[in-house]
Amino acid sequence: MKSPMKVGLAGLVLTVVFSAGAYAATAVPKIFVNSNQVKTSTQPKIIDGSVYVPIRAISEGLGVDIQWDNKSKTVYVESDPNFKLEDSSVQYVSERNLAYKWIMAYDERNHQGVLDLVTSNFTTDIYNESFPTGTYNMGSIVDIKAVARETNGLTVRIVQRVTAEDDYKVKVEKWNFTFEEGKIKSVKAVPNSAKYLDRYTVFPGASFGI
Incomplete structure (x- = not known):
């Protein structure tokens, strides 16, 4: 397996269950990690009552490493790709x-x-x-x-x-x-x-x- 490269993962999303009404469907959700608001160029979205946010925003907000293995199409969040x-x-x-x-x-x-x-x-x-x-x-x-x-x-x-x-x-x-x-x-x-x-x-x- 090739060594994973750190890349922008704007297209990858992390799902958070969210109870949303009609207003929430049009509002732009805010992301807070450890009480700090996380800014991201890719806006979070609410789809069918669930909030979708870029996984990189969450990872960087937590101060953890994120790596992408293009060959296996796998995201590693605070994980060693070569772990056995x-x-x-x-x-x-x-x-x-x-x-x-x-x-x-x-x-x-x-x-x-x-x-x-x-x-x-x-x-x-x-x-x-x-x-x-x-x-x-x-x-x-x-x-x-x-x-x-x-x-x-x-x-x-x-x-x-x-x-x-x-x-x-x-x-x-x-x-x-x-x-x-x-x-x-x-x-x-x-x-x-x-x-x-x-x-x-x-x-x-x-x-x-x-």
């Missing part, structure tokens, strides 16, 4: 839990907790060497999710409530973890993965931002 069942292993669970423990120690400014989980040659661009007393992002993490895996590597989506910046309130970013002999070898921000939101809703009643 045997890849879902105990090793993944171990690496995921290790990454989550590191993130929690980082979020709690627990210097020793961070060091206990990493190799002696550990590298990162998430904070500088003087962590946790030096200059670095003082945001607190409100949501985390493992979104991709490769050999000895894991990508985690981080949602932070930012307090040190005036221009935005919520930052979504992906961090790539690599592992070596049961410890974390590096944590690096995925280039161009940062996205800034006015607000983010983890679940009803728990919203962060303005």
Whole structure:
């Protein structure tokens, strides 16, 4: 199978069940993801009481990757096209839990907790060497999710409530973890993965931002 390419998927739609009356049939629906309105060049449509929206708008609103395999005519939303069942292993669970423990120690400014989980040659661009007393992002993490895996590597989506910046309130970013002999070898921000939101809703009643 050819490597999937990221393309515009304006023609592909995601269906959301929607109870609509006569007025709704002529109105243009609005899309909100995590309490943020999503703008799209392809207008959502109401057809026979169901709302049809571009799947790319929903995916990008959630901050997830979307890929299109033209050969198999398949859309992959936050999924690895090359995933095989045997890849879902105990090793993944171990690496995921290790990454989550590191993130929690980082979020709690627990210097020793961070060091206990990493190799002696550990590298990162998430904070500088003087962590946790030096200059670095003082945001607190409100949501985390493992979104991709490769050999000895894991990508985690981080949602932070930012307090040190005036221009935005919520930052979504992906961090790539690599592992070596049961410890974390590096944590690096995925280039161009940062996205800034006015607000983010983890679940009803728990919203962060303005």
